[in-house]
Amino acid sequence: MKILVLNGSPRSKGNTAALVEAFAAGARESGHQVHVIPVCQKKIAGCLACEYCHTKGNGKCIQQDDMQEVYPLLDEAEMLVLASPVYYHNFSGQLQCAINRIYALDKPKNLRKAALILSSGDSDVYGGALYEYQNSFLGYLELEDMGVFTAHGDENKSEAKLRELYEFGQSLK
Numbered sequence: 001m002k003i004l005v006l007n008g009s010p011r012s013k014g015n016t017a018a019l020v021e022a023f024a025a026g027a028r029e030s031g032h033q034v035h036v037i038p039v040c041q042k043k044i045a046g047c048l049a050c051e052y053c054h055t056k057g058n059g060k061c062i063q064q065d066d067m068q069e070v071y072p073l074l075d076e077a078e079m080l081v082l083a084s085p086v087y088y089h090n091f092s093g094q095l096q097c098a099i100n101r102i103y104a105l106d107k108p109k110n111l112r113k114a115a116l117i118l119s120s121g122d123s124d125v126y127g128g129a130l131y132e133y134q135n136s137f138l139g140y141l142e143l144e145d146m147g148v149f150t151a152h153g154d155e156n157k158s159e160a161k162l163r164e165l166y167e168f169g170q171s172l173k
């Protein structure tokens with residue numbers, strides 16, 4: 001299966017990256033093709049709501065930034081993994097910009113499954129991101145939930161948590 005991971009952390013060796021790496025290693029071990037986009041190392045602006053994509057653009061976004069390299073990956077992917085540090089009880093701003101730009105595709109062609117990976121300082125701070133995941137991705141985009149994984153405080157980078165993510169990736173059919 002083709003899996004696209006959008007990692008919304010600006011810290012390339014941070015907590016979210018560690019969770020993503022463990023997941024990707026497990027999924028690759030099971031033969032899946034995993035593509036990780038470090039969203040914060042890309043230039044991806046927010047949606048302009050110009051509606052070019054839904055009129056003259058015919059599904060293409062008018063903004064010529066790094067989201068243009070993500071669109072074909074989104075269209076090919078069968079599973080999307082949203083990974084983010086929790087910022088003010090939601091996704092990082094950079095990841096939110098990329099999410100909003102999915103608007104141009106309406107519903108990515110091959111996408112059927114989703115998962116959520118969140119890292120935070122405190123526990124019980126996941127409501128905002130979870131609401132968006134459940135309503136926009138599982139609801140609107142009609143994706144099957146493959147799992148929600150969270151790590152807070154000392155759980156981040158712990159052996160137990162990294163093993164959990166590795167085993168999740170490995171378990172995917």
Ligand SMILES: Cc1cc2nc3c(=O)[nH]c(=O)nc-3n(C[C@H](O)[C@H](O)[C@H](O)COP(=O)(O)O)c2cc1C
Nearest residue numbers: 009011014015016085086087088089119120121122
């Ligand atoms: C701008 C900003 C906002 C944050 N907001 C929250 C928050 O609302 N709740 C929380 O528990 N942690 C919050 N944190 C802490 C991060 O979620 C936490 O350190 C996380 O593990 C960072 O992941 P990373 O290493 O992948 O960047 C915030 C951190 C930053 C920089």
